[in-house]
Amino acid sequence: MGGAAPIGGTESTERYCAGMEFRDYDTRLAAYCVIVSRQDGRECILLSMLSADRTRWGSMWTLPGGGVEYDEGFEEAAVREVKEETGFDAEIVGMLGARTFTPQRRGDGEPGGRPFKSAAVIFEAVVTGGTLGTLEVGGSTEYAAWVPIDDVAPGPQAAGRLPDHTSAGPDRARDGVRVVSTVGYALDLWRRLQRTRSLPVT
Template sequence: MHFSDYDTRLAGYAVIVNEDREILLSWFNGGKEPAHALWTLPGGGIEFHESIEVGTIREIKEETGFDAELVRPLTTHTFTENRSNASRRRSAPRPFKGVRVVYQARITGGILGTLEVDGTTDRAEWLAIDSLTGIRHARIIDIGLEAWRTVA
């Protein structure tokens, strides 16, 4: 399929692990579908005018309250699905491709607390990495941690 035949969303995420082996996560409230609420990595969609790095740092700040710097890219992850964007364009549904870049990052300042207003992130917390098996979380966390473990 030619790239002009599907919609793409570019997103940047961060794996931030502290000295206590806790990972900084954001609570995604599910947006219009509260049943889809779960923990995820801080990050999200990159705006048209932003570089992936600048957008990822902005997303970290919005979702966690922390200033951060990116240490290194860890991995990329792509997925495809059928999504309807007909409500936005009044056209037939188009296939969708998500492209996610995951970075290792570190906190440089700020205070824990979500800055989003009327967004999809309700809070951020440090959670023990070992606790993830028992909580509802996005697959991107597992993808990011697997890549992080290869460089940590």
């Protein structure tokens, strides 16, 4: 790290990472898509539900996407993951931004305790075909849904909860389901881009 504080890091993160070189940790590359469309008269974002057994917090809404395979590029991985998790064919419009995540303590990394850093690229994409419904079998996604973007709290650290937006049954929490903070961060990027597009050309 060359002594630099990690992006969005905390004091405990800095102590944990102090003196750590790039050879000392594993890197997980990931790609995600922001797909916004009008559904039943409301502007909605396409989200996928992380399976309860994949996080310590139970089921969570997240952007469709995931890990980049060894022989893939970021865009190729994003399109593949959207298809697997939502059933939709997607086309990349452009890159919105990137985000990194570093666990704050040893043991939060990959099996064996080796620390890791996740680096995710976030794209804007549009649906070009397919039908809503996850194609994964035994994967990380329970199902996908269109969620009104007004229900998503803004900001890079926005987490909180969202309504279920499914008929998955009464076992869902009455106050909704958790949402990964990256969703709010990505929507901020998307909204910023929309404002830029609406500016007059000079």
